[in-house]
Amino acid sequence: MQHFALEQALNYLIQTGAINLKPLDNKTIRFSLKDLPLDVNFICTNNRIFVVSDTSQHSDVNISLSAGVFFALFKGEDLTDLLRQDKIVIHGDVKIAQLLVDILQSVDIDLEEVLSQYTGDIVAHKAGKIAKNFKQAVQNSSNPIDTIKDGLSKLMITPVVSKLYKNKHH
Amino acid sequence: MDNTTHFGFKDVATEDKQNLVRGVFDSVASKYDLMNDVLSFGAHRLWKRYTIASSNVKTGDKILDIAGGTGDLAIAFRKKVGESGHVILSDINAAMLGEGRKNLINKGIFGVDFVQLNAQFLPFADNTFDCVSIAFGLRNVTDKDQALAEMHRILKPGGCLLILEFSKTDSEFLKKFYDFYSFNVMPTLGDLIADDKESYQYLAESIRKHPDQETLKNMVLDAGFGFCEYHNLSGGIVALHKGIKV
Structure with missing residues (x-):
């Protein structure tokens, strides 16, 4: 479930026109x-981009x-640079890899804005706080993925709270 | 060739299952939403919300909601696809479809088409829809493989299939609690609230007969989908399978 938020963010950017997916059409990376x-x-x-854990099929x-x-x-x-330093291994067309990396690097988003589309403002605000603390948390954590998972778990649980809050105050 | 299938824990003639399932939903249609809220403690709303969020549906998309019943998913999809999109709410059961129509009108939702259909014979051209969903309906379909093949056929390349369905939990504690709840509490509540114990006994039995997560994933892939993954919700009591046609 850890790729859920990334998929949401990417598709939000596609929908708003911030990402042009045409060069990557029908590619799997x-x-x-x-x-x-x-x-x-x-x-x-x-x-659109689907981020899935099923890796049994062929990828480009x-x-x-x-x-x-x-x-x-x-x-x-x-x-x-990372390729030159042998820190990353790519099998397949490097240009396609570069295009996806460019897209991922463009996910410099206002997380509050993205999440408010799905969860309401209160949760989005919480997500924003998570995002602000995220960089520091990742630097301090021995396992960055756990940090991401914890953050996403909070987001998956709190929509109910948000809805109740909204009903009470509007 | 064996011409029987299961209806809950009973073996019935294949051609009889459809009518038996129809009888169940004719009986529960008017109390369906209330029973869902009571039996799941409201969790079905969260499961459906997650399904919608996972759909990647966009403005202008064409959506088919199969076994859509009272229209929870169709309402959410309608909001996402906007005026330029198209949502079809379908169900094999006329009483459920009637409840769905009433529900949407009461909520002021227009622009959704209603079609009574059998998931095994979808009356649409190849490559028509961006997304096909079926929530808590696949386990009632007599020939699931045929239905999945039909769903694959009518999806566009790059289209997404969403199957929200009861599944199997790995937790021994949860399993014991769930078994007690579904075979004792659920039929009793069905009797008290909907005056229909048998239908909710069938519900509990049909969940146990439904394929587990991995089996259903393989069925989706066998139907022709290029990718399939599932996410367990509420400890695996429910799972969302997501298939992508390539």
Whole structure:
């Protein structure tokens, strides 16, 4: 379930026109983290991205990297530099990998705004607080994925609270 | 060839199951939403909310909700696809479809089409829909493989199938509690609230006869979907399967 928020964010950006998915149409790109149980396919099709844990089918490009490099990539680290340093392994068309990485790096979003579309303002505000604390939490945590999971678990539980709050106050 | 299938824990002639299921839903239609709220402690609303959020449905999409009953998913889909989109609420049961129509009108939701259909024979052209959903309906379908193949056929390439259904929990504690609850409490509540013990006994039995998460995932893949994954909800009591046509 940890890829749920990422899928939501990416598709929100596609819907708002912030991402052009056409160059990646009908491409499947697999991201595998060597040191963590995170192995997902990004399926770009029908003008949307599905992020799924089913990796049994063929993918056009396989990207293999460590968790640390994964986060570095998200923070804007250059893919070519990481390739030169052998910190990332790509099987398949590097250009396609680069296009997906560009998209992932563009997920520099106002998380509150994205989540308010799905969960209401109160939860979105909480998510914003999580997002603000996220960078620091990741730096302090020995397992960044656990940090993400904890944050997402809170988001999955709190919509009920949000709805009750809204009903009481509006 | 064996011409029997299961109806709850009973074996019945394959051609009889459809009528038996119809009888169940004719009986429970008017109290369906109330019973869902009571029996799931309101959790069915959260499961459906998660299903909608997982759908990646966008403005302008075409959606088919199968076994849509009282229209919970159709209402949410209608809001997501907007005026340029198209939502069809379908059900094999006329009484359930009638409740759905009434529910949508009462909520001021228009622009949804209603179609009475059998999930095994979908009256739509190939590659028509961006998303097909079926919530708590697949276990009542006589030939699930045929229904899944039909769903695959009418989805566009890149279309998404969502199956929200009762499933199997791995937790021994939860399993014991759930068994007691579903075979003792549920039929009793069905008797008290809907004056229909048998239908809720069938509900409990049909859940046990439904394929588990991995089996259903393989059925979805066998139907032609390129990818399928599932997410357990409430400890696996319910699972959302998501298939993607490539």
